[in-house]
Amino acid sequence: MKNVKAGKIYFYLGKKCILNDLNMNVEEGNIYGFLGANGSGKTTTIRIISEVFKPNIGKIIKNSKIQDKKKIGYLFHRDSLYESLSALDNLELFAKLYNINNKDQKISQLLKEVKLFDVKNDKVSTFSQGMKKRLSLSRVFLNNPYLAVLDEPFSGLDIEAKEWLINYILDRNKTENMTFIISSHDIYELSKICTKIGIISKGHIVKEQKIDYPLEPTYIEKLYKECQ
Ligand SMILES: Nc1ncnc2c1ncn2[C@@H]1O[C@H](COP(=O)(O)OP(=O)(O)O)[C@@H](O)[C@H]1O
Numbered sequence: 001m002k003n004v005k006a007g008k009i010y011f012y013l014g015k016k017c018i019l020n021d022l023n024m025n026v027e028e029g030n031i032y033g034f035l036g037a038n039g040s041g042k043t044t045t046i047r048i049i050s051e052v053f054k055p056n057i058g059k060i061i062k063n064s065k066i067q068d069k070k071k072i073g074y075l076f077h078r079d080s081l082y083e084s085l086s087a088l089d090n091l092e093l094f095a096k097l098y099n100i101n102n103k104d105q106k107i108s109q110l111l112k113e114v115k116l117f118d119v120k121n122d123k124v125s126t127f128s129q130g131m132k133k134r135l136s137l138s139r140v141f142l143n144n145p146y147l148a149v150l151d152e153p154f155s156g157l158d159i160e161a162k163e164w165l166i167n168y169i170l171d172r173n174k175t176e177n178m179t180f181i182i183s184s185h186d187i188y189e190l191s192k193i194c195t196k197i198g199i200i201s202k203g204h205i206v207k208e209q210k211i212d213y214p215l216e217p218t219y220i221e222k223l224y225k226e227c228q
């Protein structure tokens, strides 16, 4: 069963072709590692999946289970947090918008997991980039999405937070079959979690491949280099 299928997507900014006949296939329960050089079109693809941008040609077909936008969690490149509010107020506001049951318990649990519980009443403007990233991640998971789309989730995280995220992704995938699309340059991190890899070059997905474990540590790197 497909969760997200992008078919023959073309996207232009002015005359510049940013996505060029892009085809992407993400099946239910995949942890889809989305790899590509800087400027290859990963963020643009994620913006198209999230419907921030509309493709000029082609379309994205989503599983009926994620037609409700609340079923998809997004981590965008830029944090979409309210800087003048505390970490706790940011999550509470989001929980109200999304009508989340049992919100107090879920918020406390996530704040503890991302190690922000002790600073929960501090304004986000006082947080480091890594702390903001951890708060943004906790917001993505607060709603228990069916599909989580994460744009460079590892960048800016310290070793401990990276480990937490890897374990969290694996656990949610195993226990709830949560699907992930993860854009990243961190081949080392991706090789611990991905069940499928999509490699994008110049706005075109040049390779999609299922990953079997145990994995040779350099397998994804080799695959990536072959596609450049
Ligand atoms: N606002 C913009 N205006 C013009 N070009 C842009 C804009 N945003 C992205 N691009 C171009 O689109 C291409 C793909 O960018 P992006 O999707 O951000 O790549 P990635 O996330 O893989 O680094 C790049 O060539 C970039 O220069």
Ligand SMILES: [Mg+2]
Pocket (backbone or CB within 6 Å): 042, 043, 044, 077
């Ligand atoms: Mg990007």
